[in-house]
Amino acid sequence: LEGSAVRAMVRRGDTLWIGTEQGVAVLPAGDSLPRRLRSAEQQLRLAQPVSALAIADTVLAMGTTRGEVLLLSTRDGRELPPLVADVRRTGGVAALAMDATTLW
Numbered sequence: 001l002e003g004s005a006v007r008a009m010v011r012r013g014d015t016l017w018i019g020t021e022q023g024v025a026v027l028p029a030g031d032s033l034p035r036r037l038r039s040a041e042q043q044l045r046l047a048q049p050v051s052a053l054a055i056a057d058t059v060l061a062m063g064t065t066r067g068e069v070l071l072l073s074t075r076d077g078r079e080l081p082p083l084v085a086d087v088r089r090t091g092g093v094a095a096l097a098m099d100a101t102t103l104w
Helices: none
Strands: 004-013 017-022 023-027 050-056 059-064 068-073 079-086
Touching: 004 050, 004 059, 017 050, 023 050
Parallel strands: none
Antiparallel strands: 004 017, 017 023, 050 059, 059 068, 068 079
């Protein structure tokens, strides 16, 4: 992730989730360097440039620069079904907010 621009960050408990040009990275407490999600190696959609992040409970919402909004599990980094939204026709994702029941 060295040299990758950071576009979004959210914290859940003692873990920092970081949206970069190379997808989502995670920095758990006690670590000094963030690491890519292992699931991004198998799912190329998770390695897309991130434009926004939001978090609630164990779900991370990831907005991509391609205009998709994906949901990820904060427990294991896997993509959760279904694809939440495809907003390419509206100009993309600039920001996300989330609570236990709603994604804005």
